[in-house]
Amino acid sequence: MTDSDVTRRLEAILLIVDEPQSLVALATAVGAPVPAVRQAIEALADDYDGKAGGPRRAFELREVGGGWRVYVRADHDDLIAEFVGAQAPSRLSQAALETLAVIAYKQPITRGQVASIRAVNVDSVVRTLLARGLITELFTDAETGAINYGTTDELLVHLGINSLDELPKISPLLDGADEVADAAGDGYVR
Structure with missing residues (x-):
């Protein structure tokens, strides 16, 4: 050949x-x-x-x-977004985007921990993200029985990145987050 x-x-x-x-x-x-x-x-x-x-x-x-x-x-991107949006819009809700961000930055994380951070019930949103293949069940905590979630390679594909290390540091986006990030030494909010 x-x-x-x-x-x-x-x-x-x-x-x-x-x-x-x-x-x-x-x-x-x-x-x-x-x-x-x-x-x-x-x-x-x-x-x-x-x-x-x-x-x-x-x-x-x-x-x-x-x-x-x-x-x-x-x-x-603008042309394609307009074209695809006109064809069959299938966007994630604001709640799903927020939940996905929490999981991406804090994984592995349980549904209860996500709900605590967001201060709302996230059961249906987590089911949606699982169904779309953007998150996955990583493991079950032996002591509590809680399922820990993380993101999938499918999310990386949708974001056009190779790893979660390419996500932007979140601390510059939040007021007062610099002190928390500086304490951890890596720029990520805990």
Whole structure:
């Protein structure tokens, strides 16, 4: 199989996947060695970025959540948001976004702890986030029987980041949070 065959086959796979694919998974799918796939991925990314002499495309090949996927470039976000919103809006409620943020920043965390932080019942919101695959049950506390929740790779994909370490530090967003964050030494509010 030639280099151009590997590149074309990879491009076909990348156009239909809805979640990032690892180099190993892509190599298996196209029947090529991982180094050849890595080289083809880099060539495709350069081509889409216009570095190969062609035009800069409206999409890019990005490594996210431990794999590769095609994404629309950020400068087209408004257009895509408007288009998708007109098709079938499926947004998270404010309550779901707040609950998801608490879980993302404080995980592992129990439903009761989230409810305590938000000062509201979060049962239905947690069920919604579980159903959408944005959070998962990590483990059950042996002493209390409480289920601890955390975020999933699906959330990373939706946010376009590789790890939760890329989330912004929350302390600059909250009045008085600097003292709490400084005490912990990491910029995160506890």
